[in-house]
Structures are given as C-alpha cells and as structure tokens.
Amino acid sequence: MxxxxxxxxxxxxxxxxxxxxxxxxxxxxxxxxxxxxxxxxxxxxxxxxxxxxxxxxxxxxxxxxxxxxxxxxxxxxxxxxxxxxxxxxxxxxxxxxxxxxxxxxxxxxxxxxxxxxxxxxxxxxxxxxxxxxxxxxxxxxxxxxxxxxxxxxxxxxxxxxxxxxxxxxxxxxxxxxxxxxxxxxxxxxxxxxxxxxxxxxxxxxxxxxxxxxxxxxxxxxxxxxxxxxxxxxxxxxxxxAEEEIKELQNYVEELGTQFCRRCGYCAPCSVGIDIPTNFLMEGYYTRYDLKDWALSRYNGMEVNAKDCIECGDCEPRCPYDLPIIEMLKNVAKVLG
Ligand code: SF4
Ligand code: SF4
The missing domain is CATH 3.20.20.100 (NADP-dependent oxidoreductase domain)
Structure with a gap:
C-alpha cells in the first residue's frame, strides 16, 4: 500500500x-x-x-x-x-x-x-x-x-x-x-x-x-x-490513461447541469435554507443505502427544501447555473 x-x-x-x-x-x-x-x-x-x-x-x-x-x-x-x-x-x-x-x-x-x-x-x-x-x-x-x-x-x-x-x-x-x-x-x-x-x-x-x-x-x-x-x-x-481521463470527463459533462459542487456561492437563501446540504442529503438517500440517516439529518434542519418560496435570489449566484429551485423541488419530493 x-x-x-x-x-x-x-x-x-x-x-x-x-x-x-x-x-x-x-x-x-x-x-x-x-x-x-x-x-x-x-x-x-x-x-x-x-x-x-x-x-x-x-x-x-x-x-x-x-x-x-x-x-x-x-x-x-x-x-x-x-x-x-x-x-x-x-x-x-x-x-x-x-x-x-x-x-x-x-x-x-x-x-x-x-x-x-x-x-x-x-x-x-x-x-x-x-x-x-x-x-x-x-x-x-x-x-x-x-x-x-x-x-x-x-x-x-x-x-x-x-x-x-x-x-x-x-x-x-x-x-x-x-x-x-x-x-x-x-x-x-x-x-x-x-x-x-x-x-x-x-x-x-x-x-x-x-x-x-x-x-x-x-x-x-x-x-x-x-x-x-x-x-x-x-x-x-x-x-x-488518456481514455480513462476522457471517461471521467464524460461524467463531468453529464453531471454539469444537475450537480451541486457545494461551493456555497448561492448563500444566503432568503429563508435560510442550507441549499448544498439539502442536495447532499438527497444524494445520500438516493445513491447510498443511508435512508434513515439522511432523512433524520434532513428533518433535523430548521428549514429545508420544502420551505423554498421560489424567490429566485440564489440561482444567479450559482456559478454552475444550476436550476436550484427545480432541484430543491425534487429534494422535497424525495425527502418530504
Ligand atoms: S429560491 Fe428558494 S432556495 Fe433560493 S433563495 Fe429563494 S427561498 Fe432560498
Ligand atoms: S452555488 Fe450552485 S454549486 Fe454552489 S453550493 Fe450553491 S447550488 Fe451548489
């Protein structure tokens, strides 16, 4: 090793x-x-x-x-x-x-x-x-x-x-x-x-x-x-190898419009939602078998995805142009 x-x-x-x-x-x-x-x-x-x-x-x-x-x-x-x-x-x-x-x-x-x-x-x-x-x-x-x-x-x-x-x-x-x-x-x-x-x-x-x-x-x-x-x-x-780098870069392109990099530039949310953590918990719930843990952390947040009032303040601040409002709607659909 x-x-x-x-x-x-x-x-x-x-x-x-x-x-x-x-x-x-x-x-x-x-x-x-x-x-x-x-x-x-x-x-x-x-x-x-x-x-x-x-x-x-x-x-x-x-x-x-x-x-x-x-x-x-x-x-x-x-x-x-x-x-x-x-x-x-x-x-x-x-x-x-x-x-x-x-x-x-x-x-x-x-x-x-x-x-x-x-x-x-x-x-x-x-x-x-x-x-x-x-x-x-x-x-x-x-x-x-x-x-x-x-x-x-x-x-x-x-x-x-x-x-x-x-x-x-x-x-x-x-x-x-x-x-x-x-x-x-x-x-x-x-x-x-x-x-x-x-x-x-x-x-x-x-x-x-x-x-x-x-x-x-x-x-x-x-x-x-x-x-x-x-x-x-x-x-x-x-x-x-070169082809392996290309393979990884293909994933980057695929994820480009939907993946939160947790950079935090979208903050502050006007109602206090911790936007990247909401995406992270949805990822843990969906992609890993950590459903109970992800749910308890999601529900433990004072405000979460379901509290988004769709004011739109955050979206222009995201350097990756993520459709934050739509993505949060999906988090609320998955986690409640
Ligand atoms: S659109 Fe939703 S997540 Fe974005 S700042 Fe407004 S309330 Fe917060
Ligand atoms: S600015 Fe965009 S990529 Fe960065 S944490 Fe917020 S949603 Fe995620």
Whole structure:
C-alpha cells in the first residue's frame, strides 16, 4: 500500500483510508470483518464522526477485536463550545473504546460565526488544546465544504490537517490544497466519488492520488468488495490513461447541469435554507443505502427544501447555473 506523510502529524498513512459513514448500515460481525479486511489490505487510517449514528460504536467494537494499534483513528465533533466538545470527546472515546485519538477534527465548519465560536474564550479549540496537552488528543484538524472558510482556517495555522471534498467534479479547493501543503498541513479527501454521483470508484480514487498535494482519500465502505476495490488503488498505484481521463470527463459533462459542487456561492437563501446540504442529503438517500440517516439529518434542519418560496435570489449566484429551485423541488419530493 502506498503511504504518504500526513503533514505536520508525521503519521505515515495509507493513501486510502477507511471512511466511516456507511458502516452504520452493518451489524457488529460485519463491522469486524470490514476492519479486518481493511487491515489486511494495508489500510491504516480510519475516519469517523460523532454524527454518523452508530459508526463510532461499531468501529470501537471492531477495533477491540482487530487491534486499536493497527490504525490511526480520527473522529470529529460538530460542537463549537468548550463544554460541548468535551462532552462529545468523552462519548467518542467510550464509543471507540480508546484512551486517545490520533486526530480530532472540528466537523463541517460552515459559517464564519462557527469559526468565531470555536476560537473564542469559551470555544472548543481551547478545550481540544487542553486535551492535546494531556495526550488524549494527539493532533487537531478541521473539516469544511466552503473554500472561503477553508482558506481562513488554513491561515490560522492551528490545524495539522484539513478535510475537504475533492473529485473530478469538485476541484474548487486545489489552490487551497497547495497553500495547505506549503504549510505542511495534511490533506484528507472526503466525497472522493462525488457523493456517489460517479460510479467509477477506482478511476475517481486514481484521479485524486495523482494530485501530489493530497495525502489520503477516505471513501466510505460497507462491503468487503468495496474495501478490496478501494484499497487496490493504493496497492497498485498507476496513472490514469488518456481514455480513462476522457471517461471521467464524460461524467463531468453529464453531471454539469444537475450537480451541486457545494461551493456555497448561492448563500444566503432568503429563508435560510442550507441549499448544498439539502442536495447532499438527497444524494445520500438516493445513491447510498443511508435512508434513515439522511432523512433524520434532513428533518433535523430548521428549514429545508420544502420551505423554498421560489424567490429566485440564489440561482444567479450559482456559478454552475444550476436550476436550484427545480432541484430543491425534487429534494422535497424525495425527502418530504
Ligand atoms: S429560491 Fe428558494 S432556495 Fe433560493 S433563495 Fe429563494 S427561498 Fe432560498
Ligand atoms: S447550488 Fe450552485 S452555488 Fe450553491 S453550493 Fe451548489 S454549486 Fe454552489
């Protein structure tokens, strides 16, 4: 398995990591088999989150059998305050059955106000740094979907890693990745298959690996076949052939008029809808077998697709000319 150094953490990680969203679909025995197979295939990095339902618990049960020491373990918290993040951390440690975490990330920082809270006097960063001093957290990272915020987060110089979507359709952060690499920040890639919109997993992962700024991609996996296929990309690294690049570009063209790149330029919605997250949840519901999770996140939003008043303010701001109103109607049809 090809390995790369995860920025200033110094961790030598497999270029393919184990993304922990879909494991919430499986039972304990399957979770153990998946983690065993991941280890067998040379994967040494697992990423999960407090918000992925039972993912942490299942991974904790699997790690107890396969061996915690075989992996770098990363999780994340949506909490932004000092007290909130400490509570989340306690739950994560218990779920994962570990005494320390190799990487703890602020999950999906999506607004400047969230960043301000994290960095404030009673903010989550202070708590996480204290935990780092105690050795309970080894490294601190952050995840986001907004390039503007990503740039600001990189500029703070507080993080050892960043995690951001990247694939042949969503490559808006390439300049930010360059900057992060110059600062020796490790770069983890989420949504490597464009949220399941591109069915050619192997080609998508090879596309990502060709970018030397990237440290590792963390595709989600819940079958042994997926573990083998994804790990195969790291075990047999080879550049994309011309016809393979063309094949990927055909998908880009197909998706062009209907695929949200989560750039956030359509914000703010006049009634407060988080437009890209609505599209993302519809994708998880339709393309992955994560129906309950996607529904609960969709219904948990204060306003969602069904609240669109069709004012049209957002559409001229979308650089990809997406028919946002029609697409939201479809989300409301699918998710309610
Ligand atoms: S058209 Fe709908 S989604 Fe767009 S800004 Fe208006 S209410 Fe928000
Ligand atoms: S709808 Fe358009 S502007 Fe809004 S996040 Fe998606 S791609 Fe960006």
């Amino acid at each position: 090809e390995k790369r150094i995860l920025g200033r953490t110094g961790y030598e990680v497999s270029v393919i990591g184990f993304g922990g969203i879909p494991i919430q679909n499986v039972d304990k025995d399957t979770a153990i088999k998946l983690v065993e197979e991941a280890h067998k295939q040379g994967i040494n990095f697992i990423d999960t989150a407090r918000s992925y339902n039972d993912s942490e618990k299942l991974l904790g049960q699997a790690l107890e059998v396969v061996g915690r020491e075989k992996f770098y373990i990363a999780t994340k918290s949506m909490q932004r305050t000092y007290d909130g993040v400490l509570k989340d951390l306690e739950i994560s440690l218990k779920n994962l059955k570990v005494d320390s975490l190799d990487l703890y990330q602020f999950h999906n920082v999506s607004k400047e106000s969230e960043m301000e809270t994290i960095f404030s006097e009673n903010g989550a960063l202070k708590a996480v740094k204290e935990m780092k001093e105690k050795g309970i957290i080894k490294e601190i990272g952050v995840t986001s979907h907004s390039v503007d915020l990503l740039n600001k987060l990189i500029d703070t110089n507080e993080f050892s890693t960043i995690q951001f979507p990247y694939n042949i359709v969503e490559n808006q952060a390439e300049e930010a990745f360059k900057k992060a690499k110059e600062k020796n920040i490790g770069i983890l890639i989420m949504k490597p298959l464009a949220g399941g919109a591109i069915p050619k997993g192997e080609l998508c992962l090879r596309y990502i690996m060709e970018n030397e700024n990237i440290t590792l991609a963390i595709p989600g996996m819940d079958t042994i076949e997926q573990v083998k296929e994804n790990a195969g990309v790291g075990n047999n690294p080879r550049p994309l």
